[in-house]
Structure formats: structure tokens, C-alpha cells
Amino acid sequence: MSKSSFSTHLLVSSLVVIAFFVMAPNLVSAYRLELLTIFLINVILAQSYRLMATTGDWTLCHYILMGVGAYATGILAKMAGLPFYLVMPMACVVTMIVSLLFAIPLSRTLGFAFFIASFALGEFVRHVWLKFHYPFGGARGINGIPKLEIGQGGEWYFIDFWDSRNFYYFTLVFTILTLVILFRIDRSRLGDTWKSIYTDRELSESIGIDVTKSRIMVFCVSGFFAGLAGSLLAYQIGSIDPHNFGMVEMVYLIIWCVVGGVKTFWGPLIGVLSMSIIFELTRPLAEWRPALFGLILILFLVLLPGGLETLPARIRELLHRTGTQRGTG
Amino acid sequence: MSFFSVENLTKKFGGLVANNNISMDVEKGEIRGVIGPNGAGKTTFFNLVSGFYRPTSGKVTFKGQTISGMATNKIARLGAVRTFQRPALFSDFTVLENVSIAQHLNTNASLLNAIIGHDNHREADSLERAIEIVDFLGMAEDRDTMANNLSHGLQRQLGVAMALATEPELLMLDEPVAGMNSGEKAVMVNMIQKIRDKWGVTVLLVEHDMRTVMNLCEKITVLDFGEKLAEGSPDDIRSNRAVIEAYLGADDSVT
Amino acid sequence: MGVDTIIQTIANALVLGSVYAMVAVGLAIAFGVMQMANFSHGELFMAGSYVVFVLYTLLGMPFLLAVILAFPIVAMIGLAFERLIFRPTRGNVLAGFMASAGAGFILQVLVGQQWGVGLMRTIQTPFPGGAEVLGASISYQRLLIFPATVIMVTGLWYFLTRVKAGKALRACAQDPEAAVLQGISLNKMTGLAMLLSGGFAGVGGALMAPIIPVTPYMGHTYAVTAFVIVIVGGMASIEGAVIAAFILGFIHTIVATLYDSVTATMVGVLFMAIVLILKPTGLMGRVKV
Amino acid sequence: MLLELKNTSVFYGKVQATHDVSISVPEGQIVTLIGSNGAGKSTTLRMISGLERPQTGDVLYDGESILSLPPEKITGIGIAHVPEGRRVFPQMTVMENLEMGAYLRSESKEMAHNLDLVFSHFPRLKERVSQHAGTMSGGEQQMLAMGRALMSNPKLVLMDEPTLGLSPIMCQEIAGIIKKINNNGRTIVLVEQNARLALALADYGYVLDTGEVVIEGVADKLREDDDIQKTYLGLG
Amino acid sequence: DKADAQETVNIGFLAALSGPDAGWGLPGLTGNQMFVDRVNAEGGLDVCGTRYKLNMISFDDEATGSKALQGAKQLVLEHDVKFISAIGGNPADATHPFLTQKEVVYASLISTDIKPDRPYLIAGGDVTPRIDMMRPWYHKQRNPDLKRWAVLSQDDTIGLTSQAWEVGSALADGWDVVYDEHYSLDTVDFAPIVTAVLATNPDVVSLNLSYPDFVIGILEQLHSQGYEGEISANYLDSESILTKVPAEFIEGAVDSFPLFDDPYWGGDSVQKQFFDDWMARFGPGGADDVKRGITGIDWDHVIMLEIWAQGVQMACSFEAAKVVEALQNADEVDTLLGKGHFTGAEMWGVDNMVATPVPINEHRAGVKRVQQVANFEEWFQPRKEQIIEHVRSKGMMFDQR
């Protein structure tokens, strides 16, 4: 396929997808619309997590960063009484600053130690929420976060984002924005630089890439969008607590990325989509459900380590190979 | 002050002195060889001057600036770039992309530019320069080959191409012909000479292969047991008694 | 703070450190040999507790026999992990780590389905009563843990330095390929490492079963602490794990006594962050992780 | 023939490391594989000891195919491999390293005998039995690696660049030991970049270039052929 | 007469059904299911002449706010439930704006969730924190010489709130509160905490509403560190505790979750009836054997479900506002703990708490036995100002949280 026909393909299919999402409130039931909203927030989260993974750094604290955005939103909106158009950017920036504080010690570690250390730092933040009742509200968290609205009831430009359709569109706008920005970064020289760090750190260093700075920067950008997802979540629920940002949620996030793959931009989207569908369809399994997810995690990591995005290539490869193949190593 | 100079450089690993009080001066445009028996401390020396290790004592200056203790990437930014003994490349990218990633120092790759779409690496002039480098190194046919599908020799050449793409003033090559057959070696020697002649790049060469070093270098520094044993022109070195004893060997059947 | 409170605190710390050591040593063995990072180490610990629950509480076997049997039984689960998860993901620590998380979920659910998700399973204390030491009092059940840890860790040390199979295990940890060339089977050794790892976790869980709530989810907290310990100790280092276990045992106990357990956890994590910043290889680590 | 390679080709992923390599090793001889870096010498040795599997071809030992055997079994049938870069166990003592070499020899009498033999070849190891291998010099580590291989009492010893990284004097010493081991009745496959040294020791030689055997012959002949030296060995 | 129901009304159950918190959710299903089945067997719920079959739909909220909100939305938008039975706490905070907007009655296990801006949230089937407030008084009555009260519970929403109420009450009844702390939910080793508690020389150690797992850990340590004073707690699961400590150690210990097979209730009481039905169905050998004993949670939820059903019957409507109003105006409602009535404005800002009689148990030779059933309102009135002042000073009043 030539480059240009590929991009027309991409353009057409993304237009179809966007059209579906724009029309969705008229196409699906009220509850399904709620699911779509959750899906959109998760897409932001998974996509920002993938950005981290491009430098080879997998973390176990992404949900905590999302929580930082949510807490910042709660505090700024409820205690400082600021309107959302100030709260949201500030929440993202606060998350970015916390990410920076995480990234500085973390950038001294690599691979598995990085992974575990990120978890430990995340636990530290979670305990800060629990410990400091002012302003974080302890285990209870922050509730009664003001509604998201533009203008006041009665004014002609009043929009009440408490209304689930409106909130859906609100989230959709941010999801598209996030995707556009992250897609551009992915395709940019900067994105290539970050991916090169994953391939060969020493080489990157020797051609003048400041690997430490880049890793810190990726962490911060990723944190920024995790903060955005957190901010949206805080407005959606109106009440947040440390339990929302626990290990179980983190494992779901990892499952999305493992199932979808992180090599290409679209992997995490595929992951979130397919797992969300499976997640909803398997509700009747109740207590058995975690076992199913455990099984999915194992099967993917063992049989399809690159995630669904590599499935077509794998199938092609399997068809190509014939029985004469002998195992290596 | 020389273009590149090393003063009393020492590196200890625990009790082991891997580099001891090494000094040398390299002039602009020179091709300098560093040789020595195995374990003499060549790689350590290389890692010290390229910023991978921090010296225990001593100092390295480049263009009048002290670079010892500086991070590798900072040194690279100043114009002193190293290559690796192993084939080192970004395996998921094509040859041209590899070179073009290496060009990033001379582009406006910032986050903002990435987001507004102003740092596409297929920008006309940087692309032109990347192609120029690739073609200059005789890899025109392989521009769009994935780097990990290249032959050993070409992989090593790509390493040099990437170093060149950063527009260095000092190129530090770690055993550039290791693992090459004689044909490939000749290509590489020729290439290093052309790089110096065309771009005026100063070259610092750590190498085991005596023929390559002797053919290429104006001046050679010999290390042994972490210390500078001798320094001089290829002919001086060839006839230096101490070097013959420690390295070249009296019995030429084992060299 | 009175003298007896101080002595009591030291006794508490020694007991906690022993528990940590027993759990963390198992992780360090597995990590040392083929970089098998078992996210579900806590579930193996849980399995050890359930062995005691089934054999001792339900079937009425002697407690110590149940503890001893916990070793081979949980070791077999460890071996199954090795076969089904770590062997296929060999060479990719993160993949093994995440896949083992999946195995942990499955174990939790299976145990919950078999023995109930109710609030807990309580196990009769086999050795009621306690001892007075210098004004501190510790129950016999807890007192048992310190010598048990000493015996097990010494046994492990003996095995690794005096027994051929143990030496082969160390050889694999240092250079797997060279070990294979000596005729050592890598698969057997990774299996052995997971057997030991599971066995240690199992005995730890078995010994603790009478003094902690036994639930399918009980292992998580221990596993998290054990990972912190193993990182602080230097990933593959068994001495490091033991030392770090006692350091963290003391930090946690002292801070929890003086302040509260939330602060204690925070100080523990902070300690780990500081160690990582100052010495990314951990206290006793030789390899860069 | 003690060992025979028939048209073996090894791939690393998509990269072909060796093409149709055929080699015969008669019992009691030293056969050398020479060639520049990346020629496929190590790959060939690794394939013999089972660390790599050939895509095509066969490896016969004592007339039987050993392709289906895992590497640890291949050690068991009398093939010892001294790997490139020595690969001693750095945090184990010299004695423990030697014990690992005898991993498959459980009989203590046999082990004691082998130990004596190793110490007679390498008296320096005897002085250092309790030193940690990682703290020894390169030459000593090479001796230990060779000693460790001899502990399994092999019929065939595969040596991958035993002189790599050694001073000229140490090279001479190692060369002498190789000869001695061979005189003890063990067959040796010697991989070397140092062609002169290798051809001086060996009975028969194969020259590898980018994965193919380009020339083979009696060692003395190869040594004298100037053309070969120029084209493939970068000597002369 | 038993005319068959024509219509079905859906009710929701929103709690953790998987994972570590499932122990709080799954048992609630048993009591509720027993009630639903009984009503349906009787031909449905008689709402002023029309009979409705009840249909319970459950949703796993994983004890997480965001999941709970999703669940509330599914239950309401997809299934049009009229009532949601839940545990409360953070999931209540998360779901409430939505449920208030959609006008759905929501029953929390714990009264601390009640707030004026949650007009349709009712609670109180669980005696927390009323019992926690009355225990200091009970201990004082039993032994007026005791002075030093130590209390601890886990660091979570209900622990924080109900401990504030308990401490306020202890102060009001003349106790010196010598220890008033919370431990982390991640606590696995209670040795240091108990050492710190005992360093204050308490006469009574109260565990407030420490979760059963924690209770065992704390008691085990209290015992092994040589504590000899009195013990008091919201809920003591005697059977499991006795596996760790001797019966003498908890002799006289006070709690308020009665056993339904306690002879105190009498042979044909509703409590005994519930116990027998439960054992027959969920006990060993029953059709739905749950492989565990009956706990307080098995009957905690159903109290509120029964109350809601009575409210619907009184209001002749499923409309939330009408149901709640009817309940508030009713002189009394029937509960598994006896007759109750709606009150609570002083504590929670709105009369949405059902005040049932408060059973107070003591351990006698290892068995929990009801000693008295106390009247909370009578006890509360004279002390309320002092108590509320303390709770306010802790920032735990409804308008402060």
C-alpha cells in the first residue's frame, strides 16, 4: 500500500469513527452512553500510559498520577471554588509537577527496579492522601465536588455538564484533543528520539540525546494527560477517594496495554476497547471474573506478547512457516 | 591549548588502576590512534573521554572547555561524539531514519513543535543532509533498509554515519574495524580518511588492528597496564623497544 | 516511653523482621536465578496458610506437620508457575511479572470458591500462651517464627554453599549459559528455584496462619513489602534480603509504635526511595537491575 | 570421525550466521576454525554444544546425530565447551568452579583424579582454590575455564578463542597447555582469530568467512599459502 | 388472599462482589434474597392492593466510587430499580448526586452516610454508631471505678466518623480518653500498635467498629502482651476470636451484634426464624451452602430492605419522596432488631436514620449473650450537646465532611 492511499484510508476510517462518536448520544441507550464516557476517559489514560512505554519505562503509578489530577481538581474546584476552565489546566499542571518529583529519583533506575520503585512512590502518595485529612479528606476523600457548568441557570449560554450527554461531548472533545496531540508527538522527531531511547540507551546518549532529561520529560507529559483523565473522572463522579486509584485499577490499565500492545499508536485503543467490551459482557461471572482477567493476562503475555496489534503479523508468520521449522535455542 | 587534551587522567575501579595519569594532546584535524594490549585500559580511556565514566582524577578539555565529568550527551552537544565497539543502531528504524534521529541536535525538536507539527523529520534540509551522509558513506542503496537487516560491515558504517549526522568536530571511534573482513576494513579506512578530509573532523581511534592504525594515523599513543607507554609517529612506534616488548611481541608468530 | 515498652518494641521488630525475611528470601531466590519476579509471591504465602487451614483446622493433623507439609505443597505450586509462566516468558522480567499477577488472581478466586469468600478463616492457635522476656511478652506462636526463620535461612545458606545442587543454582544465577555447558539443566534449576521460592513462601504463610486473618487476599500486603525488601536488599542477594527485612521490620515497628502505621509505611517507602537514589543496585546488590 | 558437521546453517532470527558449514574432526586431532570477527566460528561451536540449533544440516558425534539433545546432555556424552570470554562463575571460588565442571561426574574417585589432572596442567589454580574467580586476572580465568572443562573428563574439547585478551607471553603458555591436553588423547576443536598461533598448533584447519567455509586443508599448507593469508586472514 | 403479582419491580444490590472487599458484599445477598423469595412466594409485595413481584439485580462495585457510580447508572437507567441496597461509604458519596437526581431510595449499612442533601438515603439497620456511643456508658454502669478509655479503629470513613461519636460519648459519660487513634487499612502486624495502646494503661480498650479481621489481630496482641482490662467493640465474632485467645480473656467483653439463636429472643421470634431459614438454605448441606457461618452482614442489609418495603406499602407508591416521607412520619417500623422509628436530624441533619433498639451483648463463658436492649434516644438526649461538640471539634459532623 502506498503512503498516500494509506493516509486516505486512515482519514476515512477516522472520520467514520468520529462520526459515530459524535452521533452516539442518539444511537445508544443512556447507560451505554455512560459506558462510552468511561471508555473515552480510559482511552486518555491508556494512551498517556503508552507514551511512557515508548521509552521502555513501564510504571506502576499511573493510576496514582490520575489520582493526583483528580485530587487537584477536587481541591481547586471545591475548596478554592475555581471554575472548570481554570481547574482543569491547573490540575494537569499539578500532576505534571508531581510527575516531575517522581521522575527525578526514578530516572536513576531502569527496567524492573523502575517498575517497582514507581509503585512504591505511588504508595507514598496514596498514604499522603490517607494521612493528611486536610486537604485530602483521608480515606473518605473529597466529595461534593462542584458540578461542571458554563454560565448559570437561565443564561442563554448555560451548559450543564452534569447532564450526561453534555458531559459525554465534553469528554469527547478532550479525548480527541489528547489523541491528536499524542499522535503528533508519536510521529514527530521528538517521538522518534524517545523511541530510540528504548532501542538503545547508550547509543542515544552518545549521539547527544539527554536520556535522563528525555525520560523525565516523557514522564511529565504522560503525567499531564493522566492528570487530565483524573480531572475528568473527578468531575464525572463528583467524589473521589484513595480507593479509586488502587492497584486493581492499575492492573486493569496494564491489561489494556498488554492486550492491545504499545508498539503502535493504536494498540492501547484496541486494548481498551476489547477489554471494556469483555469486561461488561462478563459481569454475570461475578466472583469468577478476576480469574478470567488473570487468564487473559497470562495468555496474552505468554502467547501474544506484543498484544493484539501484532496479531495480523503473527498470523501471517504462522501461515508462512510450514511444518519443517525446528525450534531455536 | 590544544583542540583536545587529556591531563593526568586516572580511573580506579576499587583497587584496580585501569587508567593511570594519562596525558595527551590532539590537534585539530589530526587522526590519532590509541593502541595497547588487551586490558591496557583503552576502552576505559574511551569511556572516560566520552563521558560514560567519571574520572577518579585528571581532566579532559575539548575546545578549551573541561568536559571530564560531563554527561555523554552534553559532550556530544559540544561536538565530541563517540561510536561503539559493538554494532549500535536503532533496530526498528530504517537507515535514513537512524541518521535522521542522530541529526536531532541540529533541529528544533521541542515538545511545542512536535504538537503543532513543526518538527517533522522529513523536513527538506535535514533530510537532504541525511541523504548526503548516507550516500557519502556508500549506503545509498540501503537508505530504506531496516537497520537490523544490514550486514555486519554496513551496521558498523551506519554507526559512523549516525555519529557524523550530529555534525561533530571530534569523532571518537572504538575499534571501528573490529569484526570486518579485509575488504570491509579497506572501505572503513578510506571512509575515515574522507571524513577528515571533507569535513575536517578530528578523529580519535581506539583500535587493535595494527595495519589499520598504522595506515590511518599520523600519531599513535600506546597504553599498557593503564599507563602511557609511548607516543609518536607510526614508524617511531613500530621501532619502539618498550612497545615491541609489551605489545607487538618479539616473536612475530603470535601477533 | 518506658523500658518495657522499648523491649516490647524490639521484640516486635524481631518477629516482624523474621516474617519479612522468610517471605523476601523466597523472592530473592527466584529473582536471583532466572530473573523470575513473581508478583504472586503473596498468593503462595496465602496458599501456605490455607494448607494449614485444611490440614490442621479441617483435617485435624498436628500443626507442625501441616507447616512442614506446606513446604512441598506450595513448592509444587511454585513449580507450576515456573512451567506455565516464567519459562514461556524467560528473558522478559516484566512480562513474567505481569503474567504471574494473572496467576495470582486465579489462585485467589479458586481458593475463595473452594473455601469461601467470607470474612476470614481463623485457625486455632496451636501453642496458646506466651513468654515473658525482660518485661516484654510474646506469644509462643510468634516466638516460634524467629527460630524458624533462622533455621530456614541457615538451611538455605547451607544448601547454596555446601550442596551440589545448591551450588549449581548459584552457578545458574551467575552465568546461565556457562552453567548449561557444565551439564547443568537450566530448566531443572529454574524449577528448583521456584520450588524453593514457593516452599519458603508456603512455610511463612503456614507459620503465620494462626496469627493473621486468613483470606484469599491476605498475601498482597506481604508481597508488596517483600518486593520493597528485595529491592532495598539488592534484587538477587539473599543476604541483602535478610538484612533489609530486619531493617524494615525495625523501621516499621518503631514508627508504628511512636506514630502510626500509615506513617510507618510512608517511612518504609521513603527509605527504599533513598536507597535507590544513593545506590540503585540496593544494599548488597552487585548487578545493576 | 569423532565429529562431523553436515551442511549446517544457523540463523539468528532472520540473519543467517552460517551457510552450509561441513566440518570433519578425526579423533585425537586438533582441528582449528579461523576467520575474522563475525565469521561464524563461535556460532559453529555453539551449535555443536547445542546452544544454537541449525535450521538445516546435521551434527554427528561418534556417528550419531546429536541434534535432538539439549546442551546439558551434550556435555554428558563427552563434549566440553570452553566458551568465548571465559565465562567463569565470578562469585564462586576456584574450587566451586571446578566442581561445577564435574557436575555430571558424581563419583568422588573420578573427580579426585580429574582434579589432580587439572592441577597438573594448571599448577596456578591449585594455589588459588579458595579465591573468587571474578577477582582473578584474565589469564588465570582462562586457565580456570579450561580446567573447568577438563573436569568432566571430555573426549572432545571445544575451545573458543582461548588466547583472547591475553598477553603474548600468556598466549604462548596457553598454546603449550592446549598441546598437552591434546597429547593426553583428547580431541580439540580450536576457534581462533590468531591464525598463526592456531595453525601452528592444529593438524587441520578450516577458514570461515561470513558464515561459509571458504577453504580447508592441512594446517601446515594453509600456513604457507600466502594468497590465503592475504585474502582471508589479513596477515602478511 | 394470594393473588399472583401482575407486575415486577426491580431492586438493586450495589456492593463489592469480587476481590478483597467481597466479604462485605456477598453476604448481604443472602438475607436480601431470602426476603425477596419470601415476598414472591406470598404472591408479591402488596402495595395498596396491587401486587408486585420483586426482582433483585446486583452489580459489583469493587468497593470503588467510580465503579459504584457506573453500577448505579446501570441499575437505574437499564433496570429502573426503585431501591438500592448498599454498603455505603465512598460508593455512597460517588453515587449520591446521581441517585438524588433520579429519585431512587438508597439504603446504606451505615448511618454516617446520611446527609441533608441526600433526601432519599436511609440507614440505621446497622446499629453503628449508636452502639459505639452507648458502650462507654454501659461499661461505666457495670464498673463505675474505671476511668481510662482507649479506642482505635481503621483509618477509613466509617472508622473516623463513628470513632468521633464514640469518643464524644465517652467524654460525656466521664471517661478519660487516653488513646484515640486510627490504624492503616494495610496493617498486618498489630504488635506495635498494641504496644502503643498499652503504654497508656487503659482500663477499657475499645475497638470501635474495627473490621473482624483487625479485631482478631488486635485481641491476639492484647492477649499476648498481657492486657488484663476490659474489652469493648462494635462487633466481636466470638467463634473466630476464641481460636486465638482463651475464653477467659474475652469474658465480659461487650459488643452489639447479637446472635439470632440467642435464647434471649425466644423460640418463635423473627430472629430465630431468620436464623433457622438461613441455616437451612445457606448453612452446611443447604441448597446454597456458602461454606461459612452466618454473620451480621447476612441480616444487616435486609433490615433496610424490609423497611423500604413497609415504606412503599405505607406510601402506596414507589416514588422515593413519598416512601421516605411515609417512613419519617410512621410511628414505628418493624425490623429484625425490633420496632424502630425514624430520627437522626440532630446527628445527620435529616431524620433518615432508623433507630432500632440497641442490643448489648456480653461474653459469658465464650458465648455472646444479649444483656439488654437499650433505647438510644433516651440515652442520647441529655448528652447530645457535649457529644456533638466533640464530633464537631473533630470535623466529623455532616455539614463539615
Ligand SMILES: Nc1ncnc2c1ncn2[C@@H]1O[C@H](COP(=O)(O)OP(=O)(O)OP(=O)(O)O)[C@@H](O)[C@H]1O
Ligand atoms: N567497570 C569495571 N569495573 C572493574 N574493573 C574494570 C571495569 N572496566 C574495566 N575494568 C578493568 O580495567 C582494566 C582495563 O580494561 P579495558 O576494558 O579498558 O581494557 P582494553 O584496553 O579496552 O582491553 P581490550 O583490548 O581487551 O578491550 C582491565 O583490567 C579491566 O578488567
Ligand SMILES: Nc1ncnc2c1ncn2[C@@H]1O[C@H](COP(=O)(O)OP(=O)(O)OP(=O)(O)O)[C@@H](O)[C@H]1O
Ligand atoms: N545472538 C545473536 N543474535 C544475532 N546475531 C548474532 C548473534 N550472535 C552472533 N550473531 C551474528 O552471527 C554472525 C556470526 O557470529 P559469531 O559470533 O559466530 O562469529 P565469530 O566468528 O565467532 O566472531 P568473533 O571472532 O567476533 O568471535 C555475526 O554476524 C554476528 O553478528
Ligand SMILES: [Mg+2]
Ligand atoms: Mg576494549
Ligand SMILES: [Mg+2]
Ligand atoms: Mg566468536
